[in-house]
Amino acid sequence: MMNKIILLLLFLSFSGAGQQASLISKIESQMDYALRESSRFASRNSDKVSPRTVRNDSLILVASKDWCSGFFPGGLWYLYELTGNKKWAAQAENYTLPLEKEKMNAGTHDMGFKMFTSFGNGLRLTNNSTYRDILIQSARTNIKRFNPVTGVIRSWDHSRDKWDNPVIIDNMMNLELLFWAFKETKDSAFYKVAVSHANTTMKNHFRPDFSSYHVLDYDVKTGAVVKKNTHQGYAHESAWARGQAWALYGYAVCYRETGKKEYLKLAENISQYILNHPRLPSDLVPYWDFDDSKIPHVPRDASAAAITASALYELANLQPYKKVYYQGFADKILSSLSSSDYLAPVASSSHGFLLNHSTGGLPNGFEIDAPIVYADYYFLEALVRQKNKK
Numbered sequence: 001m002m003n004k005i006i007l008l009l010l011f012l013s014f015s016g017a018g019q020q021a022s023l024i025s026k027i028e029s030q031m032d033y034a035l036r037e038s039s040r041f042a043s044r045n046s047d048k049v050s051p052r053t054v055r056n057d058s059l060i061l062v063a064s065k066d067w068c069s070g071f072f073p074g075g076l077w078y079l080y081e082l083t084g085n086k087k088w089a090a091q092a093e094n095y096t097l098p099l100e101k102e103k104m105n106a107g108t109h110d111m112g113f114k115m116f117t118s119f120g121n122g123l124r125l126t127n128n129s130t131y132r133d134i135l136i137q138s139a140r141t142n143i144k145r146f147n148p149v150t151g152v153i154r155s156w157d158h159s160r161d162k163w164d165n166p167v168i169i170d171n172m173m174n175l176e177l178l179f180w181a182f183k184e185t186k187d188s189a190f191y192k193v194a195v196s197h198a199n200t201t202m203k204n205h206f207r208p209d210f211s212s213y214h215v216l217d218y219d220v221k222t223g224a225v226v227k228k229n230t231h232q233g234y235a236h237e238s239a240w241a242r243g244q245a246w247a248l249y250g251y252a253v254c255y256r257e258t259g260k261k262e263y264l265k266l267a268e269n270i271s272q273y274i275l276n277h278p279r280l281p282s283d284l285v286p287y288w289d290f291d292d293s294k295i296p297h298v299p300r301d302a303s304a305a306a307i308t309a310s311a312l313y314e315l316a317n318l319q320p321y322k323k324v325y326y327q328g329f330a331d332k333i334l335s336s337l338s339s340s341d342y343l344a345p346v347a348s349s350s351h352g353f354l355l356n357h358s359t360g361g362l363p364n365g366f367e368i369d370a371p372i373v374y375a376d377y378y379f380l381e382a383l384v385r386q387k388n389k390k
Helices: 001-044 073-085 086-102 110-128 129-145 170-184 187-203 243-259 261-275 303-320 320-337 375-390
Strands: 050-053 058-062 165-166 214-218 225-229
Touching: 001 058, 001 375, 050 073, 050 375, 073 086, 073 110, 073 375, 086 110, 086 129, 086 214, 110 129, 129 170, 129 187, 129 375, 165 170, 170 187, 170 243, 187 243, 187 261, 214 243, 225 320, 243 261, 261 303, 303 320, 303 375, 320 375
Parallel strands: none
Antiparallel strands: 050 058, 165 214, 214 225
16 A cells, blocks of 8 residues: 555656646746847837746836846746756846846845845755845845834835835735845854844734734834825735735744744734635635625735745745645646646737736736736746755
């Protein structure tokens, strides 16, 4: 009997490996097309460096200052990691290097999104010391936005009519760069800022059910919270799907980097909020906001699903006795995203993006039920983590 079980597990293992190999082959074909499309559209927009989305059947490219500029090169680095093909490393470098000037851009909190996805993955896979120097400067620039009174890194400089010191849950994703910089330089300022931001966000951003607000506004003189709002969700008190995924991913990373049990406990509670939600569809790809009153007649968000899958693989490594549980959900999400329901056909109107059906900012009327580059990035990251799972 035991021999039969072992043989079954081996069969499933080989079958899964074969399915991923077939999927990666499709992804390579699609990324070849993406590079051609990016080159074609870039010839009309010399200041644009990276694809972001599709609008009115046209590929939208963005400049290096855009918060999404690092995801395409980061995806290319992951494809190099998945295949070992140096062609993808060369392309990843071509799209990474134009972002270097952003290391001095203190007008944004998005250093992790831009620089750690691109230069960070490049450093991890090539050990290029130039990348290391760029990342350290990026981290030094990022902590200039920290306010010791509020205890958080300021997110946005725009919308001054709405907020004085806004902090979005997305900002948790930029802390990984600071933890890395602390380990590299031994400068405790990076660690202190990251932990302060994580602790303050943990204290103020979450409701009793462990769902997260999107935007909090702080009084810069007292540090008090003065508003709890949304900018991209359905309502101020709703649970915007991608925001929940950012929170899960962010606190899993914080636990990995600090060993603080309170971060792990919060990450697990967030995961339960997501996975046990009564309005989570059976394929585990959420509607764009868990509380939209028109569910199920609203868009999905494949990007939230991809971020969640990647975070669950991380959580599986952090909680060995729950490994099978978290990996099972992550595998299910990847299976859904890899199906024809979400995976874009090669050389289609998706212009080389891998996934359809993401939602960027529905209330603001942009990127609704569309391909978006960060969905592809976290999809590829999740595939790397699935391939490397133990």
